[in-house]
Amino acid sequence: MSVRLEAVNLSCGYGGPPVFKGVDFTVQSGEICALIGPNGSGKTTLLHALDRLVRPMEGEVRLDDVSIWNCGPREVAARVALAPQRAATAIWPLTVRETIQLARAPHRGWLASYTSEDVKVVMHAMARFGLTNLAGRSMATLSGGEVRRVLLARALAQAPAVLLLDEPLTYLDLHYQAEILTLVRSLSREEGIAVVLTLHDLALAALCADRVVLLANGRICGQGPPGEILTPEVLTPVYGDDLEVIQHSGKSVPIVLPRVRAR
Amino acid sequence: MSEKGVEARNEQQEPDEGAGIRFPRLGWIALLGIGLLASVAASVALGSVSISPRSLLRALTFSENASPVHLAVLWDLRLPRAVLAALVGAALASAGVAFQALFRNALADPFVVGASSGAALGATLALTLGFSTGWAGLGPLPLAAFCGAIGAVLCALALAETGSNSSMASLLLAGTALSTMLSAIVSFLLLWANQPWFQAFNWLLGSFSGRDWSYVRLAAPYLAVCYVTLQLMSRPLDALTAGDDVARSLGLSVRTARLVIIAAATMAASVAVAFSGIIGFVGLIAPHIARLLFGASHRVLLPTSALLGAILLVWADLAARTLLAPVEVPIGIVTAFLGGPFFLYLLKAKGGRLT
Known part of the structure; x- marks a missing residue:
């Protein structure tokens, strides 16, 4: 069962100015996509737009080439699931x-x-x-x-075809972090589920994602494999220069760490 | 990563629970049902003419040596009254459950959201304007009450909608203010139409005095429809208490579900008011007791609350007609004696916060 969830020229907001504008983004079966970006950059809003919770100001979200706002909520919910950041x-x-x-x-x-x-x-x-x-x-x-x-x-x-996870690892101990990353990977590899997750820990993003999407200043500032996005050149304009990128020796993934400065 | 270890741990946990969880709850519902039957039996046996259990059984089964007085008291006076009280209690309690879940507010009940007084206004308007009797067997009363009630609820909702955030506290305040105002209009209308004082009392504080089978026949179909609708909506109600976004994300058409629930709950409350006046607090207390005992899942909460509400009102009605006999106390006074302290306790337990 293959699936394709696509945001086309998407702009979303809550009455005021849009949180983000002109976002183009696709995720397909078997792919794990990590949304990263500073606080308030619109990661959660984007997930909510993909889950048919936020109506776009412009553009649309398509599930297998059908706009999700042309489907009923139940139809979308049977294929797209969201694990929210916190329980109401x-x-x-x-x-x-x-x-x-x-x-x-x-x-x-x-x-x-x-x-x-x-x-x-x-x-x-x-x-x-x-x-x-x-x-x-x-x-x-x-x-x-x-x-x-x-x-x-x-x-x-x-039992969704697309799984949207908003900060799935917060509050979890190492054991469950590992458990969930393993689960996400097996869901995507074995069952072909498309996964979009937001993460603050860039090292974890590098570890689990096939593709990293950097959302900042109301637009997508870059997307690609972790090795291409998690570099000082791409990250510094967004996060400032308080970061350090080192290479994990065993795995070929970059690890991004905050830099603690001496006062 | 010790995935195998975790799997093993999980498998050990698995056989812990299964289908066993459901039966005790069904058992509780059955027990409450028996409790209701016992309450009705007690209520019809007690009063100015008291009937012994044996005579009661004889009268109930139309046995040949049943006393004609007992037969008349039981079948013409007490039984229809007790049955109507049970129906109204169940209706108010299930409406209370629905309003509390919908507004996510512990203090919401048919009166507080304006439904009861709106219904009373609708019904008294119909009465004073002279639409009172016979209308193809249906009677305009329930419909007039429903129009009044739904108008009042929508009004309270609109008034409470302050900008983006429709605060639950302001809904409560708007509803209470509206209820008081509408009740005042009801009294005024009745006095203006030269109705005796006790008539106004009966509307504003509720009464089952002189209710016969015709009331039961009129009320029962409406209430059955409302109750079945709410019971069918029990899962949407669960989802709505978890939050609108959660419900929407799980595929619920939130707006439609809300409309259906508001309509059914308001209808239940207004039919109750149309046939017995405004009876406060049942819709507030019964759901809370049921929730404490049986949990928050509406599938179980609705039937248990309805049964508790029915039991409560059957006993309250017995108290209403025996406390100051031969004078009847309006039943709302009895329920207020029970419910007022409970309401204040809830308010206090919530630390004064109304949300």
Whole structure:
């Protein structure tokens, strides 16, 4: 099942001036694409636009050559899943299992009951993120890392063709960082899922992504393989010169570190 | 990366839970159902003429040696009244669940969002303008009440919409102000139309006095439709409490779902008001108790709240007709005695924050 999600000349904003303008961007089956850029550069807005949450001011988003605003929300949700940066604090929190089960609605419909297949998918997603023991716990009682894992498990249970992950590694310990990067890679390589993720840690971006897209000053400042984008020449105009790029000796990936200056 | 280790750990965890989780909840619903039947039985047995369990059984089964007085009291007076009280309690509680979820607010209920007083205004307008009786068996009352209620809810929503951020606190304030105003208009209308004082009391504080089967027959179909609609919307309600963006991202047409839920909840509240006046606090208390006991998932929350609301109102009605017998206390006074302190407790427990 191949998929192609494409932003064409996309401009988005929230009433005021656009957050970004004229963005052209494509992601396809089996590809992992990392969105990087400074705080407030519009990474999350771009993910939301790709998930049909933000209506574009200009341009469009196409899913397999059909504008997503010509599809129903359920149609898009059955193929595109977003794991948001943080869970909205619900006033009456559901349990972990109930939260993840909601992801089956786009496939099953909002009124139908869940089938045994849905239960299986949900159990599998919970097991994958070590949540099985927490299934009956209220979302309000979870730690930051546990909440993050629930959000990721929910996106996985949505069984999407395109997976959008907003800062998937924040709050996670090294074990789960590795687990999720491994999972993302196997989803893309074995199941052909297209992945777009935003990351602040450029070293992790280099480690997992096929392609890095640098978003800054309301436009795309460069995209390409990590080796081409994660260089001082491309990064310095965006982040300033407080950074250092070194080469990982074993793997052929660049590692970007903040430079700590002596005062 | 010790992927195998993690997998192994997960497999150990897996058999922990399964289908077992569902049965106890169904059990609870069944138990509440039995509780409701018992409450209705108690309510029809008690009062100025008290009926012993054996006579009650005889009268219920139309046994040959049932006393004619008991038969009349049971079938013509008490049973329709108790059934209507249960229906109205269930309607108000499920409307309360829906409004609380929709507005993500612990203090929302049919009165606070303006539905009840809007319905009362619609109904009294229909009455004073003389559309009161018989209209192809349907009666204009529920429809007039619904028009008033939906108008009031939309009004409160529009008033609360301050710029981009429709704050829940301002919805509550707008709704409460609107409710007070509409209630005042209801009193004025009734007095202006030369209705006796107790009539106004009955509208503003609710009463099941003299309700017979015709009321039950009129109310039941409307309420059934509303309840089934809300129950069908239980998963969208879950998604909406998790946040609009989450719901949208999971493929819910948020606007449509909202409209359907508002319509069903408002209809339920307005039918309740049309047949029994404004009864406060049931729509507030029942959902909270149910949520504490059975969790936030609407699939279980809706039936349990409805049953709790029904039980609550059946007992409140019994209290209303026996406390000062032979005088009937408006039932709203009873529910306010129970609900007022609960409301204040909620407000206090939330640290005064209304969101």
